[in-house]
Amino acid sequence: MNSLRTLLFAPGDNLHRMARAVATEADAVVLDLEDAVAPESKPVARHHVREFLAESTREGVYVRVNAVGSDDYRSDLDALGAVIGSAAGLLIPKVESAAQLLELDADLRSLESEHSTQIPLPVLAILESAAGILAAQSIAHAPRVQCLVFGTLDLAAELGVTPTVTGEEYLHARSHLVLVSRAAGLAGPLDGPHTRVDDPVELEASAQHARSLGFGGKVIIHPAQIAPVHAAFAPSEAELIHAQAVVDAYRQAQVSGIGAVRLPDGTFIDRPVVVRAAALLGLEPEKVHV
The missing domain is CATH 3.20.20.60 (Phosphoenolpyruvate-binding domains)
Incomplete structure (x- = not known):
């Protein structure tokens, strides 16, 4: 696509x-x-x-x-x-x-x-x-x-x-x-x-x-x-920084066995947010898994 x-x-x-x-x-x-x-x-x-x-x-x-x-x-x-x-x-x-x-x-x-x-x-x-x-x-x-x-x-x-x-x-x-x-x-x-x-x-x-x-x-x-x-149509620097924060938090939650993922600013994220972040970073969603 x-x-x-x-x-x-x-x-x-x-x-x-x-x-x-x-x-x-x-x-x-x-x-x-x-x-x-x-x-x-x-x-x-x-x-x-x-x-x-x-x-x-x-x-x-x-x-x-x-x-x-x-x-x-x-x-x-x-x-x-x-x-x-x-x-x-x-x-x-x-x-x-x-x-x-x-x-x-x-x-x-x-x-x-x-x-x-x-x-x-x-x-x-x-x-x-x-x-x-x-x-x-x-x-x-x-x-x-x-x-x-x-x-x-x-x-x-x-x-x-x-x-x-x-x-x-x-x-x-x-x-x-x-x-x-x-x-x-x-x-x-x-x-x-x-x-x-x-x-x-x-x-x-x-x-x-x-x-x-x-x-x-x-x-x-x-x-x-x-x-x-x-x-x-390119992601802004702020979008890329946020996307990386989402992916990093999701990976850390996986390592820690935590289900609910929360960013430092208090925002809770779920799988659709991670998929969007991965796309902005040029990653396949499955590669976000650790």
Whole structure:
């Protein structure tokens, strides 16, 4: 259930921006064939992305195709063809039902069989409408889904709300995606982009708020956003110190045969708290036992 902290988008019709994106330290890169590409530029974008996948050795390169069922979606899959297995996965926009992903699964099975692709291609499902948010539980359990992505901008337009830095206007929707992701055994969902590229303070505040709700990472639209988002989704020094104190107290209690574990500040801890502390320290929960 490893989370992607940063998902950097680059338009598929811009070779310079694609090359720049894959050279960054973003956890994953998305070569975009959808909204970042004008309709008249989609054929050249498909050609560029196909060539890029054939030649790139960078791990974590995803492709955002157009919405399932659209003419552009069919053209995208046809163009990717033999190189589709070179992608880390597909981002699917405008997902509003599990049925769309079942259709996608059938199409990908056909492509994978035709081109002898051994590993089924994972899918990141973008939920960017009220219908998509309400259908999130079934979408999270659909075939191939690796992670849910929160489409903030489209949802804001549909709901008629103005996006804010901390996104209280999305609180219910965000929390819903976190709950259904965990219930389906998925990593924390990815938050939508912060569009003010020149304001790293706002960006980090937005990312920290998403992390506090249980999100695993954030979509980003410029390389300058990588470091602030990575910082926001990393444990703070205070969190690490507290986590180490929890693990140490738990281990000492085991040695002493004590059931109830109490920290020096008077806080009692139990197994779920220890599991969380172990995760922050990069430990497997079973390795906390002495």
